[in-house]
Amino acid sequence: MPNDLHSVNIEFAEAMKGYVSAEATTFADGYKEGEQAGHALALHVTVRITDLHAFLDTPEHAGTLSGHVDCPLLGGICPVSAGIFRLMPNTADRDRKVMYYQVYCTTPQGERFTFVGEKQVQHTAPLDLWHDTTTLFVNVFHGHIDPAQPAQATQWLSGIISLGLMDFMQVLRGMRATDGKGKTSVAGLMAFGEFFAGKLWDVYGPHLPPKPNQPQRRYAKCTTEGVQGADITVHPFTTADGLGLDLTRFSRGASDDVVLIVHGLTSSSDMFIMPEHQNLVQTLLDQGYADVWTLDYRGSCRYPYNLVRSRYNFDDIALFDHPAALAELRRHIGPHRRVHVVAHCVGALTMAMSLFGKTVQGVTSVILNSVALTPYVPGWSTLKLALGPWASDYLLGIEYYNPSWRRQPGWSVGKLLAMGADLMHQECDSPECHMLSFMWGAGKPALFNHANMMKVTHDRLGDLFGGVDVHYYRHVHKMVTSDHTAVKYERGDPRYAALPDNYMKHAAEIKTPIFFIQGQDNRVFADSNIRCHERLDKIVPGRHKLHVFPGYGHQDIFMGKDVAKDIFPHLISFLREHSHA
Numbered sequence: 232m233p234n235d236l237h238s239v240n241i242e243f244a245e246a247m248k249g250y251v252s253a254e255a256t257t258f259a260d261g262y263k264e265g266e267q268a269g270h271a272l273a274l275h276v277t278v279r280i281t282d283l284h285a286f287l288d289t290p291e292h293a294g295t296l297s298g299h300v301d302c303p304l305l306g307g308i309c310p311v312s313a314g315i316f317r318l319m320p321n322t323a324d325r326d327r328k329v330m331y332y333q334v335y336c337t338t339p340q341g342e343r344f345t346f347v348g349e350k351q352v353q354h355t356a357p358l359d360l361w362h363d364t365t366t367l368f369v370n371v372f373h374g375h376i377d378p379a380q381p382a383q384a385t386q387w388l389s390g391i392i393s394l395g396l397m398d399f400m401q402v403l404r405g406m407r408a409t410d411g412k413g414k415t416s417v418a419g420l421m422a423f424g425e426f427f428a429g430k431l432w433d434v435y436g437p438h439l440p441p442k443p444n445q446p447q448r449r450y451a452k453c454t455t456e457g458v459q460g461a462d463i464t465v466h467p468f469t470t471a472d473g474l475g476l477d478l479t480r481f482s483r484g485a486s487d488d489v490v491l492i493v494h495g496l497t498s499s500s501d502m503f504i505m506p507e508h509q510n511l512v513q514t515l516l517d518q519g520y521a522d523v524w525t526l527d528y529r530g531s532c533r534y535p536y537n538l539v540r541s542r543y544n545f546d547d548i549a550l551f552d553h554p555a556a557l558a559e560l561r562r563h564i565g566p567h568r569r570v571h572v573v574a575h576c577v578g579a580l581t582m583a584m585s586l587f588g589k590t591v592q593g594v595t596s597v598i599l600n601s602v603a604l605t606p607y608v609p610g611w612s613t614l615k616l617a618l619g620p621w622a623s624d625y626l627l628g629i630e631y632y633n634p635s636w637r638r639q640p641g642w643s644v645g646k647l648l649a650m651g652a653d654l655m656h657q658e659c660d661s662p663e664c665h666m667l668s669f670m671w672g673a674g675k676p677a678l679f680n681h682a683n684m685m686k687v688t689h690d691r692l693g694d695l696f697g698g699v700d701v702h703y704y705r706h707v708h709k710m711v712t713s714d715h716t717a718v719k720y721e722r723g724d725p726r727y728a729a730l731p732d733n734y735m736k737h738a739a740e741i742k743t744p745i746f747f748i749q750g751q752d753n754r755v756f757a758d759s760n761i762r763c764h765e766r767l768d769k770i771v772p773g774r775h776k777l778h779v780f781p782g783y784g785h786q787d788i789f790m791g792k793d794v795a796k797d798i799f800p801h802l803i804s805f806l807r808e809h810s811h812a
Contacts (some may be wrong), residue, residue: 235410235418236282236283236284236287236418236419236422237282237283237284237285238282238410238411239282239283239284239408239409239410239416239418239419239422240279240280240281240282240283240407240408240409240419241278241279241280241283241286241294241406241407241408241419241423242277242278242279242280242406242407242409243277243278243402243405243406243407244275244276244277244278244298244401244402244405245274245275245276245277245278245394245398245402246273246274246275246394246398246401247273247274247367247392247393247394247398248271248272248273248274248392248393248395248398249262249265249271249272249273249367249369249390249391249392249393250262250263250264250265250266250270250271250272250390250391250392251265251270251271251272251302251304251369251371251388251389251390251392252264252265252268252270252388252389252390253270253304253387253388254389255386255389255761255777255778255779256389256751256758256761256779257389257751257753257757257758257761257779258368258369258389258390258391258751259391259758260389260758260761261369261388261389261390261391262390262391265390270302270303270304270390271302271303272300272301272302272304272305272369272388272390272392273300273301273302273392274298274300274301274332274334274346274348274367274369274392275298275299275300275301276296276297276298276299276311276314276316276332276334277296277297277298278294278295278296278316279294279295279296279297280294281294281295283408283419283422283423286318287422287423287426290320290321291317291320292317292318292319292320292426293315293316293317293318294315294316294317294318295313295314295315295316296311296314296315296316296332296333296334297311297314298310298311298314298334299311299336300334300336300346302388304388305336305338305344305371305388306338306339306340306342307338307339308339309336309337309338309339309344310336310337311334311335311336312334312335312336312337313334313335314332314333314334314335315331315332315333315334316330316331316332316333317329317330317331318330318427318430319352319427319430322681322682323680323681323682323684324353324658324659324675324676324681325441325657325658325659325660326353326354326433326434326438326657326658326675327351327352327353327434327658327675328352328353328430328433328434329349329350329351329352330349330350330352330364330367331348331349332346332347332348332349332367333345333346333347333348333378334346335375342373343373343374343375344371344372344373344374344375344387345371345372345374345375345376345378345384346369346370346371347369347370347371347372347378347381348367348368348369348370348392349367349368350363350364350365350366350367350368351363351366351368352364352430352431352434353434353658353675354434354435355674355675360431360435364431365393365394365395365399366391366393366394367391367392367393367394368391369388369389369390369391369392370386370388370389370751370781371386371387371388371389372384372385372386372387373385373386373387380793380797381781381782382780382781382782382783382793382797382798383796383797384781386779386781389751406420408420408423438657440653440654440656440657441657441659441660442660443637443638443653443660443661443662444660444661444690446690446691447690448691448694449507449687449690449691450506450507450687450691450694452501452694453499453501453533454501454504454506455504456506457504457505457506457507457510457512457513458481458504458510458512458513458516459513460483460516461481461482461483461512461516461523462480462481462482462483463479463480463481463482464479464480464482465477465478465479465480466478466479466480466559466563468555468556468558468559469555470529470551470552470555471550471551471555472547472551474529474536474551474552476526476527476528476529476531476534476552476555476556477526477527477533478524478525478526478527478556478559478560479500479524479525479527480522480523480524480563481504481512481516481522481523481524481525482521482522482523483516483521483522484521484522485521485522486519486520486521486522486568487568487569487810487811488520488522488568488569488571488595488806488810488811489520489522489523489524489560489564489568489569489570489571490515490520490522490523490524490570490571490572490573490806491524491525491526491556491557491560491570491571491572491573492511492512492523492524492525492526492572492573492574493525493526493528493553493572493573493574493575493578493579493582494525494526494527494528494530494531494575494576494578495530495575495576495577495578495579495601495786496530496576496577496578496699496703497530497532497537497634497670497696497697497698497699498531498532498575498576498695498696498697498786499527499531499532499533499695499697500525500526500527500531500533501533501694501695502575502695502786502789502790503525503789504525505688505695505790507685507687507688507792508685508688508791508792508793508794508795509794509795509799511573511789511794511799511802512525514795514799514803515803518803520806520810522564522568524560526552526553526556526578528548528552528553528556528578528581529543529547529548529552530548530577530578530699530703531697532695532696532697532698533697536700537631537697537698537699537700538630538631538633538697538698538700539630539631539700540624540630540631540700540701540702541700541702542702543700543702543703544702544703544705544706544720544721545577545580545581545584545703545706545717545720546584546706546719546720546721546727546730548577548581548584548585549581549582549584549585549588549590549730550585550588550590550727550729550730552581553581553582553585553590553591554585554590554591557570557591557593557594561593566593569595569809569810569811570593570594570595571594571595571596571597571598571806571809571810572594572596572597572598573597573598573600573802574597574598574599574600575600575601575788575789576600576601576602576755576756576785576786577602577703579599579600579601579602579603580602580603580604580606580717582597582599583597583599583603583604583717583734583745584604584717584730584734586741586743587604587717587731587734587735587736587737587738587741588729588730588731588734588737589737590729590730594743595743595809595810596743596744596745596746596805596806596808596809597743597744597745597746598745598746598748598802598805598806599745599746599747599748599760600748600749600760600788600789601748601749601750601753601755601756601759601760601785601788602756602759602760602763603717603745603747603759603760603763604716604717604734604735604738604763604766604767605715605716605717605759605760605762605763605766606707606710606711606715606717606756606759607711607715607756607757607758607759607762608672608673608707608711608755608756608757608759609672609673609674609754609757610673611673612671612672612673612755613708613711615704616704616705616707616708616711617708619701619704620701620702620704620705620708623701624701627644627648628644629644629645629648629701630700630701631698631699631700631701632645632666632669632670632698632699632701633645633666633697633698634662634663634666634667634670634692634693634696634697634698635662635663635666635693636648636649636662636666637649637650637652637653637662637663637665637666638662638693648666648669649662649665649666652665652666652668652669653665655669656668656669656675656676657675658675658676658681659676659681659689661689661690661692663692663693663696664676664678664689664692667692667696670699671755671785672754672755672756672785673754674754674784676754677754677755677784677785678754678755678784678785678786678787679783679784679785679786679787679790679791680750680752680782680783680784680787680791682782683782683783683784683787683791683792683793684787684790684791684792685792688790688792695790705720706720715759715762716733716734716735717733717734717735718732718733718734719731719732719733719734735766738767738770738771739770739771741771742774744774744775744776744809745767745774745775745776746775746776746777746778746801746802746805747760747761747763747764747775747776747777747778748760748777748778748779748780748788748798748801748802749761749779749780749788750779750780750782750783750784750785750787750788751779751780751781751782751783752782752783752784753783753784753785754784754785755784755785755786756785760777761777761779764776764777776805778801780797780798782797783797783798
């Protein structure tokens, strides 16, 4: 790199326009709702790089921003007081770069806010380079916040703005590279162009998949060392359809407020007692909830129930597992203590089905993450749900999907599928992560944002997740194609006669307050909980609450390294509203 680039300045202007919404929402929903309401937002900024050599040499590849934000929801034109621009630094994903725009502004009314936007440069679809490099996903937060901790800030607006073709031509025409004497620097323009093209090649050029990692097991499977200062007891019970399940109790003494925590499909209660970070069970105990229980229902990877071709569906969990678990819990704590439920993913979906299907009663409050009664999934997932079960049963002869297939000795159809997932997912070197993305959702990765995960957690995904019987996918698909509503899988089957055909049927009668939570980057169940809250709020206004966490996806809401400060305070606050400790 020529040393004379130290004196070279790069400058260009960008004008991006789009729409935002003031509701707690995803980026796509914010754009759609903003467009319908006419809530436009435009960012007019000038990017300045004052030392091209330092820009190219440092990993942040940073410059400064000046200009203004123009948005009626913010009161009009809001000048930028300070701004940072980063051009495609490396991220926690091997195959993803970002173009980062962050500015501090003040509205005409004197209210300060922080604008954070990212262009996600990752090859996830054919011919996506133009979209990736011109589309800015925007969050606006109240106050001048630490942008590295968005989940702890108060969100104001969300949406999408973009650079049009003519706007892009203006950027090219206006780009300047000048040396210390103010003259045009051809060498500077060439160095900047080479850098930009090289970064794009890193993302969109052909590459071999990384060699699978070889993690060393640091924690034993099913370890309880993540919970300190509690008596731990296991309480087996049997469902009405004959399955043996377990409740685990973490106790520091008697408590009038008891918390039951429920995992998602193919994971287990291990996700709530992880020793590598401050986990949910430990947090609840430390916050004065002295009687905490976790449930391993039939979807738990601690059991072999999902490793055969069964015909279990979500109605089985709602009708048999959750009622039996709560009956066993009540047998130990008595009929008068308040019970609060925290549930995730399919655990949340089926707990909502039990609650609204009236197979469980006496629950004081509920926190549901990611999905409840209105399942929405990305488009690619819809296709997988439609074709995957049939292809698995009748074409490939696969009884279940296993995230650990890639490491199994010998050859099998499952191992070949896992190797195919490695080819499609080059964002990391974990075969388990690749298979989990193939099994659930659409994204690279699908289940979480890599930046939120500790390396030790990422290395033990094979211990934390297990196989899943493909029949469950059929029930998800039926719900998605039934106007995105939780419905019974087999309406005419007398086995499920106690359940409603449509689980929204009794929505107005359910008095239990629900706190719907989800990550803004959820790539498994998309905006399901946002939609569920919207639908229920029309039926029973104000009864339930919603919170969307910027920077989080699906699984990292509970398994991320910073959840104790980003997520759990919101859960504790809701529980305290409905507790009388």
